[in-house]
Amino acid sequence: MTVAKPILLAEDNPRDAELALAAMEAEHISDKVVLCRDGAEVLDYLYCRGQFKSRLRGNPAVVFLDLKMPKVNGLEVLRTIKADVNLRPIPVVMLTSSREERDLADSYALGANAYVVKPVEFHKFLSAVKELGTFWGIINEPPPESCRSAQ
Amino acid sequence: MESASNHPSQTPRLAAERPKSSASGVGSSVFSLGSVAWFHRLTIEQRVLAGFSLVFVGILIVSAISYHNTSILLTNRELDGRSHDLIQLLNNIDAAMSEAEDAHRRYLVTGEASYLEIYKKVVKQKPTFTTYLSDLIRESPEQQQRVGLLDRMMDRQLSAESKATTQFQEGGFRAVKKMAFEGAGKRELGVIHQVITEMDVHERQAVGRRVVESAAETRNTIVLLGIGALLQLVLLASVYYLIRHDITERRRVAGELQRRGELLEAANKELESFSYSVSHDLRAPLRHIDGYASLLRKSVEHSLNDKAARYLQTISDSAKQMGQLIDDLLVFSRMGRQEMLRTAVNLDQLIKSILSDLRLDLQGRAISWTIAALPEVQGDPAMLRQVFMNLIANAVKFTSTRSIATIEIGVKHPSSTEIVLFVRDNGVGFDMQYAPKLFGVFQRLHRADEFEGTGIGLANVRRIVHRHGGRTWAEGMPDKGATFYVLLPARRRD
Structure with a gap:
């Protein structure tokens, strides 16, 4: 069952996205990754609307959220997810370049499940993304869909 | 970005305001006569103190002069009272001496004892008159001279008349017939009348002079009080102006400070968002450089010679180093802003x-x-x-x-x-x-x-x-x- 659950990666920078995908490819989880280019797309995916209207129903295993994104930024997406009874159980991992205390505090205050600073060094970035993908995509047991059926 | 472009345009405007406003402050000053350049060197506290000291000195001077004038008025009133007493006394003396003259003549003519009693009463009164007189005129040498004459004349009149009565008692009417008709001290009485008239005139003149003097003093006092009050009003107004000017200036400076504080705060905010951008946006390309260099190495690993491998390594190292520099710089900038x-x-x-x-x-x-x-x-x-x-x-x-x-x-x-x-x-x-x-x-x-x-x-x-x-x-x-x-x-x- 967990195999079917996708990993949602919100990343507006195509290079960062490519690097992240390259990292996950090494762990053979890249095919589970759904890439969103901004916050609005993330919300479209979660609410099954726009280009994701006809997608398979069900929440992703985890959402990797960049903070700085066009249209709707990471914190706003996070706020929306944690304010929605059906989306709240989804684990959200902030994956960002910012080490600012304010961002950390804001993210956790809004209910982020983890906060990871993208390391500049590629091998560190690689291992961080690998570990995140493995942990949240494979090791971690995602919340059941019961909330959704209760709707 | 937008506020960054605002700063340079605002700063010179601030700088330009300063001298203008201080120049207008000097220009509108009441004391800007040029000769009081030293005044501008004083602090506001010294100026206010100087102003209040002047007011205080002014009040002292006006009070002193008013006191002096009022005491002159009081002295004059006392002198007037004495003059009136003196005039009264002179009248009484005049009347008494005339009565003595009259009474002793009647006694000489009639021998009636009641006339002698009246005469004797005047004789008895005489020392009292003298005492009163010398008391009332003790401050006027002219009148003292006259009183001396008057006193002598009174004595002479009374002694002449006493002698006449004694002669009458010894020799009867015949002995004093001539005196009974003419009066024993007739001549002295004339002199007495004359002296008393002179004294009376003198005293009335003195009273008149004093009335004029008092009126002048009163007028002076009123004028002085008026001028003093006016000067003090002007001084107080100046001090008020100084204090007000100072308060206005302080308010302006406080406002300016607040405005600068706000600008500084805005600049700080901007710096913060700048370092935020640095931390976020500058790191991304570095990550990409290092990342793609690694990917490149991985994809050409087999055909890579040592030189090419070193080049790739240098690219990665440089990116890492720059990442470290950025982190250090951020720590450094945070160190300056962080709450302590x-x-x-x-x-x-x-x-x-x-x-x-x-x-x-x-x-x-x-x-x-x-x-x-x-x-x-x-x-x-x-x-x-x-x-x-x-x-x-x-x-x-x-x-x-x-x-x-x-x-x-x-x-x-x-x-x-x-x-x-x-x-x-x-x-x-x-x-x-x-x-x-x-x-x-x-x-x-x-x-x-x-x-x-x-x-x-x-x-x-x-x-x-x-x-x-x-x-x-x-x-x-x-x-x-x-x-x-x-x-x-x-x-x-x-």
């Missing part, structure tokens, strides 16, 4: 915990430590920790070429208000001519291949120590070691 705690910091424990953190770096090193008992200081524990972490790490780093490194951490107390802490090593040292550069941002005295580091450590040390109200300096000699000093204000005993 002020608590007691136990330096002994601080040094111990730093050394335990450095354990890994110290492995395989022979270092002889000399650590003095250190005092407690007042400050931000995390910041002070960074200071000593940097200094000790530096000492460890720059003694790495020594077979046996010696590092000394000590304290000096140059005065009761200051504490000097120092970290001394026997490392590579430095040339004193570069000492001023040591604490600069990204300043390095050694080549990157000798000792690694970005050159931010001592800049952080200086910034933190400055924020604690202290100073930093260093002494060293090439190849003879270095000593870094940190002066901190002593802990307040409160």
